[in-house]
Amino acid sequence: MKTETRQAIVALTIPTPDGVFVARYSKDGLCRLDFPGKTADAEASRRIPPEVRHWHSLTGLVLKTALKGRPIGELPPLDLKAGTVFQQKVWKCLKRIRTGQTWTYGEVAEAIGSKTAFRAVGGACGANPIPVLVPCHRVLAANQRLGGFSGGLEWKKLLLQREGISM
DNA sequence: ATTTCTGGCCTGA
DNA sequence: TCAGGCCAGAAAT
Incomplete structure (x- = not known):
């Protein structure tokens, strides 16, 4: 039941005290988050849709909050449809x-x-x-x-x- | 207490 | 169809 995994994806980095995470977005939201040091191909320069920018700011906030062990606030939309x-x-x-x-x-x-x-x-x-x-x-x-x-x-x-x- | 064996369920190949 | 995985519970050490 694996569907299309080829969705146009934007990868953006998130610097944290624990290292640089990489967040990937599809047209529907955050579809992947990688721990620091996991095949991180940073591509900051590129046309980034406004909504993705917004999602990414949310991701950055919740990630940093979660890393402190505190309850997180509003999550960006999550695109989980790659899973069964x-x-x-x-x-x-x-x-x-x-x-x-x-x-x-x-x-x-x-x-x-x-x-x-x-x-x-x-x-x-x-x-x-x-x-x-x-x-x-x-x-x-x-x-x-x-x-x-x-x-x-x-x-x-x-x-x-x-x-x-x-x- | 801890190691091993068995059973049960979902994936990807 | 099949082996193997972030398991659980029972048996056997």
């Missing part, structure tokens, strides 16, 4: 997890009506195109375990720590 139906369900569900709160993969699975798909939920988290803002780092394994993190467990631990959760 299942993945989109998971990602939307993750947005319900508040700052400083953690769920288990099993709880997320149950919340989307697939109680036994906890493992697939892990897969969807790993495919999350917008980490930090779509808080997959707040999902832990059962039995108080940390679970994995595609962006590197260090990031997961750091993000949780900033939100007051130490593992």
Whole structure:
């Protein structure tokens, strides 16, 4: 069910105290956020649609806020349609997890009506195109375990720590 | 307590 | 169709 992934995309950088993130936008909104050091091809010079500029300013604000471990404000529109139906369900569900709160993969699975798909939920988290803002780092394994993190467990631990959760 | 095995579900190839 | 993954729970060390 993978659709067109060839959407014209604008990539813009976001300098933060933790490094330079790269945000990518499609015509529908923020479609990807990359951690510092991830194949960052900065292309600041280019025609940037006004709405993208606006989205990007919002992204910058919420990202910096999230990195401080504080609740974020208004998000730019998120373009998550690159994911499968299942993945989109998971990602939307993750947005319900508040700052400083953690769920288990099993709880997320149950919340989307697939109680036994906890493992697939892990897969969807790993495919999350917008980490930090779509808080997959707040999902832990059962039995108080940390679970994995595609962006590197260090990031997961750091993000949780900033939100007051130490593992 | 911790390692291993099994089961169940979604993807991409 | 199939192996493999940010899992969970039970069994076996």
